[in-house]
Amino acid sequence: MRTVKHVASETEFLRQFSYLVLKEFRMRRKDTMINSLLYGINLGTVSFILVALYWLGLDLVEEKQLKITNVAIVFAYYIFIFESLRMREMSDSLSAAQSFFNLFDRVSAIDNSSTDGQQLSDFQGQRVALICASGCGKSTVIQLLERFYDPLKGKIPFDGVDIRELNIQRVRSCLGLVSQEPILFDLTIAENIAYGHENASMEEIIEAATKVNIHDFIQQLPQGYETKAGMKGGHLSGGEKQCVAIARTLYRRPKVLLLDEATSALDSYNERIVQDALDKAQIDDPTRTSLIIA
Known part of the structure; x- marks a missing residue:
């Protein structure tokens, strides 16, 4: 969900x-x-x-x-x-x-104080890395940005407007997240890449797949882009699922790119290729903000 x-x-x-x-x-x-x-x-x-x-x-x-x-x-x-x-x-x-x-x-226990007192300066159009030990609130920051939580104190401005005053779907449409354990749907690979877009063009899907170096791999599958990914992407390896998830994010062309250990499931070769693709995505849209968690 x-x-x-x-x-x-x-x-x-x-x-x-x-x-x-x-x-x-x-x-x-x-x-x-x-x-x-x-x-x-x-x-x-x-x-x-x-x-x-x-x-x-x-x-x-x-x-x-x-x-x-x-x-x-x-x-x-x-x-x-x-x-x-x-x-x-x-x-x-x-x-x-x-x-x-x-x-x-069930009443959720609100006891996570890992982000108390934290402040991030304006980093629009920049690439910012959050690096710290596990449990320090790195992923919580992303969930605050996506409004899965609202801050108890302070505010998160989005283009100068408090994020709580904006339409929540509009905010999320501007964010592109690639998490450590991406979830794919029991749909075709093409449908997973273009998920949420009814009038998706095959050219744009192929372009997104090519950026993360999985176009050739998909072409080698029995049904190509029409191959089913399986429940939660069970027909694909961890690295392949990660690449499809990154392609899905790049297809949406988000204003803010959120990478939560996005290349953790990739080998060194594919990690370098995907990293180059993310670098190119930043160059293609200099106004895009990237928040990288490691």
Whole structure:
């Protein structure tokens, strides 16, 4: 979900999700109707048999051929067995409902003070590196810029305007993030590179892929750019996923480039090529700001 927010594609994602939900609903509606009918027939049959046995038991008791205690024992066993079978379904449903409510009732613990007192000067159009030990708040700075958090004190100006006063999707559309562990969707490589752009041109997709040195690799795949990346990019190696994620970011031409250990999964050769591509991207747009975390 954060990846969707990174590329400011919530509307497109919601449209695709709604389409898939509607498609699944239509596929399962017929099966659900049949199962509901069979369940109703089964429950009605069991209830009819139960009433018939109850009536027969009382008739035998009146004729003194059966004791009332025996009838009570039989029905007690029936209720015990029948309800025991239903108990598992009820237990699963209650467990699922409890997980649902635990998620929605969860209160986030706001105890991260790693960025308290920090101040960054104006670095528009520059390349700035944040280098410090783990846990010092480097990634938190990026999340503040993307407004996953709002600062408790102070402000973050964007073109001179407090970021909290700007449209959040507009802000994120100006930011391009490449994280240490990029997430790809179960779409084609071309769709992953141009994710969030309905009218994407193949020329621009190839241009972005060429900048990070994966065009030749993609061309060697059985279906080229139409090859599926798999769930979370499972059909690609870590370095290949990273290159596709960087190509996706460069395709968007962001005003601010955020690199959170972006080349950590690459070997030295590809790291140099990608670094050259990022350098070229900075030269192509001198007004672009780059924030590099290492």
